[in-house]
Amino acid sequence: xxxxFKNLDLEDLxxxxxxxxxxxxxxxTSTVYLSFNFIKRRNILIYKLFLKLNDGKNxxxxxxxxxxxxxxxxxxxxLGQFKKDDKIEIxxxxxxxxxxVPRIIAVVSQDTPVSTLQVLPKDIGTYHEIxxxxxxxxxxxxxxx
Amino acid sequence: MKLKQSFCLALVIFFxxxxxxxxxxxxxxxxxxxxxxxxxxxTELNMNTYDLLSTNIQFSEKNNIQKVVVAPIKFFNGSEDLxxxxxxxxxxxxxxxxTTFGLGIGYDGAxxxxxxxxxxxxxxxxxxxxxxxxxxxxxxxxxxxREQYYKDQNEVYSNYYEDLLDNxxxxxxxxxxxxxxxxxGDKVDLDEDGITDxxxxxxxxxxxxxxxxxxxxKSALSISGHISDKLSSPIxxxxxxxxxxxxxxxxxxxxxxxxxxxxxxxxxxxxxxxxAILFGFSIEYQEATNNKEFAKDNITKRTVFTPxxxxxxxxxxxxxxxxxxxxxxxxxxxxxxxxxxxxxxxIANKN
Numbered sequence: 001x002x003x004x005f006k007n008l009d010l011e012d013l014x015x016x017x018x019x020x021x022x023x024x025x026x027x028x029t030s031t032v033y034l035s036f037n038f039i040k041r042r043n044i045l046i047y048k049l050f051l052k053l054n055d056g057k058n059x060x061x062x063x064x065x066x067x068x069x070x071x072x073x074x075x076x077x078x079l080g081q082f083k084k085d086d087k088i089e090i091x092x093x094x095x096x097x098x099x100x101v102p103r104i105i106a107v108v109s110q111d112t113p114v115s116t117l118q119v120l121p122k123d124i125g126t127y128h129e130i131x132x133x134x135x136x137x138x139x140x141x142x143x144x145x
Numbered sequence: 146m147k148l149k150q151s152f153c154l155a156l157v158i159f160f161x162x163x164x165x166x167x168x169x170x171x172x173x174x175x176x177x178x179x180x181x182x183x184x185x186x187x188t189e190l191n192m193n194t195y196d197l198l199s200t201n202i203q204f205s206e207k208n209n210i211q212k213v214v215v216a217p218i219k220f221f222n223g224s225e226d227l228x229x230x231x232x233x234x235x236x237x238x239x240x241x242x243x244t245t246f247g248l249g250i251g252y253d254g255a256x257x258x259x260x261x262x263x264x265x266x267x268x269x270x271x272x273x274x275x276x277x278x279x280x281x282x283x284x285x286x287x288x289x290x291r292e293q294y295y296k297d298q299n300e301v302y303s304n305y306y307e308d309l310l311d312n313x314x315x316x317x318x319x320x321x322x323x324x325x326x327x328x329x330g331d332k333v334d335l336d337e338d339g340i341t342d343x344x345x346x347x348x349x350x351x352x353x354x355x356x357x358x359x360x361x362x363k364s365a366l367s368i369s370g371h372i373s374d375k376l377s378s379p380i381x382x383x384x385x386x387x388x389x390x391x392x393x394x395x396x397x398x399x400x401x402x403x404x405x406x407x408x409x410x411x412x413x414x415x416x417x418x419x420x421a422i423l424f425g426f427s428i429e430y431q432e433a434t435n436n437k438e439f440a441k442d443n444i445t446k447r448t449v450f451t452p453x454x455x456x457x458x459x460x461x462x463x464x465x466x467x468x469x470x471x472x473x474x475x476x477x478x479x480x481x482x483x484x485x486x487x488x489x490x491x492i493a494n495k496n
Contacts, residue, residue, distance in 0.1 A: 041258050041263060043257075043262075043263070043266045045271055045298075047271065047274050047275050047298070048274060048275040049274070050277060058277045060274065060276065060277060062274035065273050065274070066273075066274070067271045067272065067273070067274050069269070069271065071263045071266060071267065093275060095302075097266060097302060097305065098257050098262075098266075098302070098305065098306060098309070098417070099257050099258070132414070132415050132416070133302070133411065133413070133414025133415040134414070134415065
């Protein structure tokens with residue numbers, strides 16, 4: 001969720017200032033999402049998802065201790081709030097459980113400005129294939145717009 | 146003609162085998178019972194398989210069979226639940242000069258594309274996510290942790306497969322038409338006895354229903370019923386069609402696991418192949434119900450008991466050795482023994 005009105009001055013407030021603070025805060029950060037989109041009725045297990053920040057530290061995005069199981073064709077992660085020009089690096093591992101996954105892509109989206117990009121495989125219209133029982137180990141970098 | 150047909154069928158088997166085994170490292174699905182559940186009387190008619198491709202070539206004293214069962218819809222990687230259509234299969238067989246074509250529809254309660262399989266997957270406990278290397282952890286220790294992590298994951302993977310198969314049912318309805326060796330051309334009387342030698346083209350119309358209960362990945366039971374409307378020869382000498390009724394019961398169980406660590410192999414994860422030796426038996430029965438005087442080889446009743454061993458060494462090396470004990474009733478009642486060997490290939494799904 002966006003952190004807005006964090007510097008709001010309550011002693012000197014009017015509608016114009018309220019709007020100004022909102023626009024400034026709203027535009028200062030962007031929520032970034034990572035989606036895995038794949039053919040339905042195929043079982044994927046996302047058991048590793050690390051986010052490397054500017055400081056070089058890895059953040060475990062599955063930190064609630066649960067792997068992600070999905071078979072409805074999509075799973076989206078909220079990666080958090082980032083400033084323009086922030087550089088992030090994502091590494092993940094996905095297992096195709098019993099079923100092969102003939103088509104799967106990774107897409108990164110952000111809300112301010114609105115943008116979406118297929119990051120793996122890089123060319124839109126192409127797909128990655130995970131054979132049954134195989135693991136897809138992927139890494140990519142993304143610069144926030 | 147016979148040589149040409151055999152060659153064509155061998156070519157189909159070879160093409161399917163090569164194209165599929167090259168497109169993926171996978172090959173066989175260790176279904177404990179399937180296209181081989183009726184090894185003698187109904188071999189050419191049996192479509193009791195739920196694999197993408199099932200082939201077998203059987204050699205014995207009396208029968209030489211080349212057989213392919215293909216589920217064509219499984220070649221497509223669609224996401225729709227096609228139900229019965231997904232299990233549509235086509236049967237092509239060559240046995241002692243008779244060519245059989247068949248079409249079957251089925252239901253597979255253990256299909257990986259059914260809602261049950263999806264729900265089962267979502268309810269499995271696959272453990273915790275893979276963690277990052279700890280601050281004070283050495284690279285060696287972290288690699289050990291990762292290896293153990295993947296091994297634990299393999300265990301759950303295997304459990305999911307076991308749960309998927311345990312106590313499931315499968316059934317199949319099939320229709321086969323068998324043709325005599327000479328199916329076209331002018332009517333001829335080669336021996337000049339006044340009777341056309343190739344008057345009849347259709348040897349038999351065959352209807353079947355099969356039901357399989359899978360106890361686990363290690364054992365399964367199959368029951369089938371068959372009705373066949375059959376002619377004994379293509380010669381137009383006033384013979385009548387004979388209606389045969391019969392059925393079979395088959396059971397197979399894994400007796401030896403060849404590799405106890407199979408769940409950690411890529412072969413298992415990709416094709417669910419379990420290297421094992423299975424023991425099983427089948428009882429097949431067939432009886433002529435009318436026009437008995439026209440029964441083929443004058444056999445009106447036939448019972449075959451076949452104990453067998455299935456050797457599932459690796460996905461590309463699977464074979465069966467069986468010893469059918471046959472009892473015939475008709476003009477000459479007799480009991481015969483005749484071992485057979487059968488080479489088998491089964492491919493579960495396009496990967």
